[in-house]
Amino acid sequence: MSSPEGKRLEEELSYPILIAERVRLAIEETDSFKLECSEVWKQVERLLQMLRTVVRFTATSPLYERPVRRVTADTAKNLERALTLVRKCKRRSILHRVVTIVSAAEFRKVLSYLDASVGDMKWLLSILDGEGGVNLALPPIASNDPILSWVWSFIASIQMGQLNDKIEAANELASLAQDNDRYQKIIVEEQGVPPLLKLLKEAASPAAQIAAATCLCHLANDLERVRVIVNEVGVPAVVQVLAESPIRVQTLASNLVARMARHDPVAQEDFARENAIRPLVTLLSMxxxxxxxxxxxxxxxxxxxxxxxxxxxxxTDYMSGNSSRQFANSYSNSYHYTEGSSRGGNYRKERENVDPVVKLQLKISCAEALWMLAAGSxxxxxxxxxxxxxxxxxxxxxxxxxxxxxxxxxxxxxxxxxxxxxxxxxxxxxxxxxxxxxxxxxxxxxxxxxxxxxxxxxxxxxxxxxxxxxFPARETRVIEPLVAQLSNRDMNVADEAAIALTKFACPDNFLYIEHSKKIIEFDAVPAVMKLLRNNDVNQMYHGLTLLCYLALHAGSSESLEQARVLLALEGADKTILPQHIRDLVSKAIVHLNLYHAGRNSQPLSYMP
Structure with missing residues (x-):
């Protein structure tokens, strides 16, 4: 009977209060099981008082609503059960009383439900009060899934607790989220992202920012979860932290940029629109x-x-007219600051003595963020x-x-x-x-x-x-090292060299003829012929493609004749090839036949 999230919390709380009042009226009209009904009323009255206390909380401060809605909905169900039972004890005709039989077992069952609701409400009030810090008690509603109540308690502390409690709760939440996909999903579903983003903006407390950023990094490893962070206006918050915080916070913010950009193209573009690239480059050049x-x-x-x-x-917006050197000097590695102190002064003082390892980690994170932002964009x-x-x-x-x-x-x-x-x-x-x-x-x-x-x-x-x-035709120095790598003992390197050289020799390149001749001059043909004998089909195809382009664009070369390229291509043409490669091989064979006489010998096999 849970209400939709769009329903106002006050409206949702009013329903169980209304049911509790109806239970009271129904008990006044009973003429059987009076003792049992009075026990029911004691529990209902406790719930009624607790519900009204929750209503008073809603009037004084914004609440973390997820557990309130869940507990309220469950309490309403149990109050409905109590109302149904009590109404069976109402004064009626003798015939009705004979037909409607009420047992003591039913009262025991309803009382157990009400006891559970009382336990839930006590727990709910304890986390709404927030004065005792994180509450790890287990309410009955979460008896089958203790993690849910812990997540509720941590998120409530982050949203409504004192600063130290917020930091502790965010660290606990990060510990839960680390390497556990189910817990990450629960945290996001239970609306943990908005309070974490708010905590991330606590510029007076780098420790709070570190705790929030760490938890968000653990959550930002999936498209759906990253999209939640984006939709909660998380990108501007992360960019602001990236521009204005001490080094340890900036490192985590850079990690968060990298993770979000890796998993979500929307986040990738949003970071660019929010000008995240400039502070990343500035920090990298520090x-x-x-x-x-x-x-x-x-x-x-x-x-x-x-x-x-x-x-x-x-x-830039985040610089407020300062030069980037002044901006860079405002960073610090330490996050142990006196709350409320002047951030800029502290960062400048501690910037000189920052641990080189911390600086290195910041640069590594910034470089990874730039990598992820550039990927495919x-x-x-x-x-x-x-x-x-x-x-x-x-x-x-x-x-x-x-x-x-x-x-x-x-x-x-x-x-x-x-x-x-x-x-x-x-x-x-x-x-x-x-x-x-x-x-x-x-x-x-x-x-x-x-x-x-x-x-x-x-x-x-x-x-x-x-x-x-x-590259112009005269820039031959870029071709020679690629040709040299065709003979690399690592076949993946050799294969990439073949792919790169193909881009020089293919017709899409305006200078393909000049480049093809240079590739042959640097003695590429024997190395390519070796690639054709590789067991990896894709690598063999790449070598064959390069060889065809060389034959088509520099077919008169003696190197091609000496390496018996025509025979190799004729042998390849008799095997199963993708159609586009088969067409290319056929063209190369025709072209080479214009320069080299046919052989009587058997075609060379390009396969092992």
Whole structure:
């Protein structure tokens, strides 16, 4: 008999009060089981008083309504049972009394229901009062699912308790939510997100913000739950915290941005609209050394990070006219502050002595957030490039190692993928003479050539492949390292190199003929022929596609004849291939026959 959520709480409370009054009137008219009816009235009267106390609570402060509605609805059911039983004891004709038989067992059953409601109401009043902190007592209504009552108690404390109680409750809620999908679902269903977001805005208490952000991070691992946070206007709250809080809070806020953006494209775009990218880039560039040469050849100097931060700081809402250096200096790693003290002063004082590990974790989180915001989003990738974020990313890829370097590289990979799919972004962000583009390419090539790690080489190779249409014919230095990786002992790296080179050699690339010739000049054909003998079908297809484009666009090359490419393609044409690859192979065979005489020998098999 639960009422819809849209019904006013006062209306919902009025119904069980009305039923209780009807029980009182019905008992006055009884002429049997008077003793039992008086016991019923004692319990009903207690419930009536408690219900009126709850009504008084609603008049003084906003309540956490979920347990109130559930307990009230259950109490109303039990009061209805009592009313039905008492009415059977009303003065009636002898015949009616014979037909309607009331037993003592029925009274015992109804009294047990009323006892349970009294227990529920006592528990409800204890959490509404809020003076005793978190209440972990188990009300009868939650006897089959104790977690529900704990969640209710924690959420009520966060919404209505004192600050210390709120922090404790948020930490307990985060502990429940950690690695337990069912508990996460209950927290969200029981409307735990709004009070957590409100606690996140407690700027005077970093500890409160940390507790709220930690819990929200545990909840933000599913599209449905992330969408709840978005619908509760959570994105602006997170961005505000990201811009104005101490370092530990900003780290968790960045984690929350990353999680929400990973699971929900709506959140991903909302963060961009709320200008989350600028503070993320600013934080990522914090303490980065300025005016250093990028790379070993001295070709490209990264612009001063101070200049980047200065640009980032102009006319942003959260900066209030301060430069971004002043903004950066306002961060601190510590969250043990005196409540109500001046945040800016404390953050500036403790900024100098912040633990480098804490700073590193902040940068890792910011880089991951930028990665997730850029993933599959042309508009977000454009915004990162407009903040000069690529210079910062390139600098970190050059100087850092580990997770921070990896996250920055993955961000670049997503930006270049977006540029591949969008000509406007490609022309704007990856011009041949663009310093950020040069800086990025330098680092991608360095990773491909010098770093013996597939987890690093693969995204770097993907990025170069995505930029294939931006390189002029004279830029042969990007092709040679890709060709070299065709022989990498890690087949996934070799496969990615084949995919990237295909983007240079395919007709979608305006310079496909020039690039195809250069690929052959760097001795790619023997390595590609080896790929054709790979057991992995997809990798074999990628090598075959590249070989066909090389044959079509540089068919007169002696390297193709010496490697007996025509025989390999003729052998491939006799196997089962996807139609688009079969068509490509057929065209390549026809084209090669224009340059090379047919063989009497058997076609070479490209399969092992």
């Amino acid at each position: 303490d980065t050394t300025v005016d250093e040469q990028l790379g070993n050849n001295g070709r490209q100097s990264i612009h001063s990070i101070f200049q980047i931060n200065k640009e980032l700081g102009k006319k 042309v508009s977000n990738s454009r915004k990162i490039t407009e903040t000069k974020g690529m210079l910062c990313l390139a600098k970190i890829i050059e100087k850092e190692q580990g997770e921070l370097q990896q996250n920055c590289l993955m961000t670049i990979m997503e930006i270049t993928a977006a540029a591949e799919s969008n000509a406007d972004l490609r022309r704007a962000a990856f011009k041949t003479n663009s310093p950020p583009a040069k800086a990025v390419v330098e680092q991608l090539l360095r990773i491909i050539k010098e770093v013996d790690s597939p987890s690093m080489q693969i995204p770097a190779i993907k990025s170069i492949g995505s930029l294939a249409r931006t």
